[in-house]
Amino acid sequence: xxxxxxxxxxxxxxxxxxxxxxxxxxxxxxxxxxxxxxxxxxxxxxxxxxxxxxxxxxxxxxxxxxxxxxxxxxxxxxxxxxxxxxxxxxxxxxxxxxxxxxxxxxxxxxxxxxxxxxxxxxxxxxxxxxxxxxxxxxxxxxxxxxxxxxxxxxxxxxxxxxxxxxxxxxxxxxxxxxxxxxxxxxxxxxxxxxxxxxxxxxxxxxxxxxxx
Amino acid sequence: xxxxxxxxxxxxxxxxxxxxxxxxxxxxxxxxxxxxxxxxxxxxxxxxxxxxxxxxxxxxxxxxxxxxxxxxxxxxxxxxxxxxxxxxxxxxxxxxxxxxxxxxxxxxxxxxxxxxxxxxxxxxxxxxxxxxxxxxxxxxxxxxxxxxxxxxxxxxxxxxxxxxxxxxxxxxxxxxxxxxxxxxxxxxxxxxxxxxxxxxxxxxxxxxxxxx
DNA sequence: CAGCGCATCAGGCACTCCCCCGAGGCGCGG
DNA sequence: CCGCGCCTCGGGGGAGTGCCTGATGCGCTG
Numbered sequence: 001x002x003x004x005x006x007x008x009x010x011x012x013x014x015x016x017x018x019x020x021x022x023x024x025x026x027x028x029x030x031x032x033x034x035x036x037x038x039x040x041x042x043x044x045x046x047x048x049x050x051x052x053x054x055x056x057x058x059x060x061x062x063x064x065x066x067x068x069x070x071x072x073x074x075x076x077x078x079x080x081x082x083x084x085x086x087x088x089x090x091x092x093x094x095x096x097x098x099x100x101x102x103x104x105x106x107x108x109x110x111x112x113x114x115x116x117x118x119x120x121x122x123x124x125x126x127x128x129x130x131x132x133x134x135x136x137x138x139x140x141x142x143x144x145x146x147x148x149x150x151x152x153x154x155x156x157x158x159x160x161x162x163x164x165x166x167x168x169x170x171x172x173x174x175x176x177x178x179x180x181x182x183x184x185x186x187x188x189x190x191x192x193x194x195x196x197x198x199x200x201x202x203x204x205x206x207x208x209x210x211x212x
Numbered sequence: 213x214x215x216x217x218x219x220x221x222x223x224x225x226x227x228x229x230x231x232x233x234x235x236x237x238x239x240x241x242x243x244x245x246x247x248x249x250x251x252x253x254x255x256x257x258x259x260x261x262x263x264x265x266x267x268x269x270x271x272x273x274x275x276x277x278x279x280x281x282x283x284x285x286x287x288x289x290x291x292x293x294x295x296x297x298x299x300x301x302x303x304x305x306x307x308x309x310x311x312x313x314x315x316x317x318x319x320x321x322x323x324x325x326x327x328x329x330x331x332x333x334x335x336x337x338x339x340x341x342x343x344x345x346x347x348x349x350x351x352x353x354x355x356x357x358x359x360x361x362x363x364x365x366x367x368x369x370x371x372x373x374x375x376x377x378x379x380x381x382x383x384x385x386x387x388x389x390x391x392x393x394x395x396x397x398x399x400x401x402x403x404x405x406x407x408x409x410x411x412x413x414x415x416x417x418x419x420x421x422x423x424x
Numbered sequence: 425c426a427g428c429g430c431a432t433c434a435g436g437c438a439c440t441c442c443c444c445c446g447a448g449g450c451g452c453g454g
Numbered sequence: 455c456c457g458c459g460c461c462t463c464g465g466g467g468g469a470g471t472g473c474c475t476g477a478t479g480c481g482c483t484g
Contacts, residue, residue, distance in 0.1 A: 168471090169470075169471075187471085187472080188474095198472075199472090
């Protein structure tokens with residue numbers, strides 16, 4: 001039960017090498033040497049994993065991902081590239097790839113990476129994952145700190161967080177090791193300070209601020 | 213030249229176990245059993261890596277990260293948790309942790325994870341990384357239309373929409389020109405069909421599906 | 425020390441939520 | 455016509471919510 005794979009790379013020699021090395025461990029059911037060919041082959045073959053070169057003519061792996069990604073939710077894309085540049089990694093991941101490895105990888109490691117991606121995991125070459133996390137942390141579109149939230153005490157902020165997530169007073173009390181009555185007090189203070197009248201509005205408030 | 217580590221976990225027995233298992237492979241230079249203690253110990257010891265429990269009183273690992281993260285750019289935080297919930301993973305990573313592993317991990321794997329984080333890598337338990345990527349991408353890989361929603365009648369869908377937006381039964385009744393009792397019936401049917409137990413979960417359900 | 429903010433907890437009360445039961449009307453297809 | 459799904463309501467009740475008053479202790483500051 002090895003995973004089915006389609007190789008996409010504009011260098012035939014490289015595809016041949018990958019096929020030779022990986023043939024024992026995964027089931028290579030198709031190859032493509034261009035963006036257009038990749039779209040056709042992947043659409044037809046429906047592999048578990050597409051091993052996708054990033055740098056190719058006509059838009060490269062990014063073009064393939066944008067054309068196919070949304071249409072094939074059950075197909076995972078693993079980017080395979082000579083580049084270890086942060087912008088390449090981020091662009092590919094943002095487009096929906098489930099991993100990014102560089103071509104310095106060994107055959108064993110690549111076979112393992114393909115298997116893991118087929119299995120639902122996410123795979124990165126060491127250090128590359130850090131690029132994504134950095135971009136992820138910078139990404140909050142609206143940092144936009146409300147003046148109201150500054151009026152909250154640390155404990156109130158904690159209760160707010162749990163309230164917004166839908167926990168009942170009783171559950172919050174258990175998690176924070178305090179009584180229900182204390183939770184009620186904090187909750188009441190939070191609602192008053194944020195000028196809200198009930199916890200449903202509070203949930204929407206938190207959603208708007210991407211706290212969930 | 214093993215990495216220096218501070219353990220933060222509110223269970224002394226667990227810390228002891230980690231220390232015993234990891235002692236040979238990393239240099240455990242401090243421990244903390246609470247958020248306040250963690251802030252003090254980490255600030256003093258300046259370890260390479262902080263092994264951080266997510267669920268603790270007083271805000272847990274998140275509180276530690278928010279207090280210390282910005283101040284200690286050279287210290288890496290590796291979250292260690294019993295939870296494999298997406299919200300926990302995303303919150304911790306957004307707060308600046310460089311990895312997240314569950315407590316089901318073996319001692320060898322944990323030692324390896326610590327070493328890799330100390331070395332600048334990012335480490336995740338299998339599958340957890342996917343949560344971060346999903347949150348990172350605007351378009352979730354799994355649009356995954358639920359079969360449950362097809363079971364809802366048109367009227368139930370209408371009530372669901374208003375419920376998720378935080379309207380009270382009374383308000384929904386006014387908007388739809390029906391009695392509160394009818395709203396209750398629809399709401400009850402919706403919760404049953406979606407296998408949810410209250411409207412807070414329903415709000416989160418709707419948020420997850422971009423219905424708001 | 426006296427005041428103040430914060431966190432903790434209590435009793436009580438009106439209200440909402442959610443479920444249990446039951447019921448009638450309406451339209452559609454066998 | 456009869457069953458069935460859908461929508462419409464009602465009583466009753468247990469659990470949860472939100473607010474009120476009032477209380478204690480703790481640490482910080484003037």
